[in-house]
Amino acid sequence: MFDPIFLIENSITGLFSGGIYALIGLGVVFIFRATKVFNFAHGAVMMFGAYFYLTFSEILISFGSPNWLIFLISLPLTFTASALLGMIIEKFLMRPMMGQHPFPLIMITIGLISVLEGAAAMIWTPAAQYPKPLFPLNIDFIGSLAINRQMLFSFILAIIIFLIISILFVRSRSGVAIRATATDQSTAALMGINVSGVFSLSWIIACVTGSLAGILLAPLNSLTPTLGIVGLSVISVVILGGLDSIIGVLIAAFIIGWVESMASHFFGGQYKEIVPYIIVLLIIIIKPHGLMGTRQIDRL
């Protein structure tokens, strides 16, 4: 049980899944910052993205395309489809409620989970499926330490995308527009910023990063309509990070990933989903606004 090799291995696994949590959490934070809505359906959106990828890659495989061509074509198609999904959700579910209190919108996102899960079960059947992984499943040994190469590469890709998006958020003009809208919608409109355009943009970014996370996550677990359950861990990540802080999400994702992995190591897999919430509760008692969150924002 306390074998150091196992401990290190599990820590590494935990940190790797933390990287993917960070990518998922980024989408939630983006939508929260721009629209003040906590998107509970983000896990379901991620699951949909994975199914899009499954569909496109299966079609290409049936044509007998080489590996590189499959990725080259199916990934952009998946991102486009996810962006469309995000636009549709924003345009038809969120925008009619614009200007209302965020709470009904949060309820809509909860309802959206069931809708998306049901739709996925109808379209792709509830049976577990295995999409083609982006990176081959190889185990490397460093000494007697086993490292899953698939997880390592997924982790690296997730972190790279996370960093690119967060740097754009801080540096680019669109990032400034999103942050300005987050501060004050009507003043942002008076500055010439298209507020509903910004909402659309943040949903698109969230859905595209979410679908990438889904593509990375699906081969590690298996793809079923309930893949979005991972979203539950991400809720704890985002709350711990402080809801509106991108750096906070990154730190919190590593903490939660590691704690989950340690919990399943010491207490068994069934405790994996409980322990993160215990940590979140403890930290929220000490720091009610999360690790890096803004103080004055509404709590859920």
Place this chain on the structure above:
Amino acid sequence: MVFFFLSLIGLQLKLDNFCGGVFLAPPQKDRLILLKVSNLNVYYHRVIQALRGVSFEISDGEIVSLLGSNGAGKSTALNAISNILSFQNGEISEGKIEFNGTTTFGKSANNLVKLGMAYVREGRKIFSDLTVNENLIAASYALKKTVKKNDFEQVYDLFKPLASRRKEIAGYLSGGEQQMLAFGRALIGNPKLLLMDEPSLGLAPVMVEEIFNIISKINKDLNTTILLVEQNANLAFKFSDYIYIIESGKIVIEGKVDKLQQDSDVQEFYLGVGNKNYKSYRDIKHYKRRKRWLS
């Protein structure tokens, strides 16, 4: 018989008011009318009427002030012109607003900005967690094709204190500097019309003087038309060309500054320089009655 006389007296009063006051003076404006608001009615939450048939117009290159006390509907008028009432659950039920010859209805607030309307809101409303420079970037976001680097420099030239603090978080600026930033944000796209809601709010008297000097400088140098909303009547009279006084959602008095300044009632009730000693309500009744006839 008594009623007949009373009504005659009433008629006489009405005629007196029309002939004797500044009210009849037709606006002698030969310049292009930039903004024309006619018979504007605005409701909040569909029940609270904030404006009751307000009409006014602004010619190109003027500074026009909208004076009035709290809750008179000054800010509502500006919000209606810039089309952000929907954010406050407000609605225009009747009336027309024409900006530069075309109606503003159906154009969203961000599109009006592109047409050359800028609005400095009450309480400054800067983006407090963005830096000074990012505030300006946000303001130029929609105008990226027309705004060039020297537009930023022009703003920093006009507001020297901002130039040295451009990388700082805007929330840490002093009140006057925040007001300057709010001005700078509005000026970055060289607007034709600048709406300003109480620029003197919460500033030290020295700062207020400076801000108003900047306003008249903007008006002269950049030929920007300015619609100013103020509670501070003395300031408004000092700096503007034409004044509208608004009360309970209606325009009650309007006129050129020099004419209004000589009007004893305006002096008494808005400028606080009247030297009459009123002892009871009866003494000021004539003024109330006059406003009623007008509105």
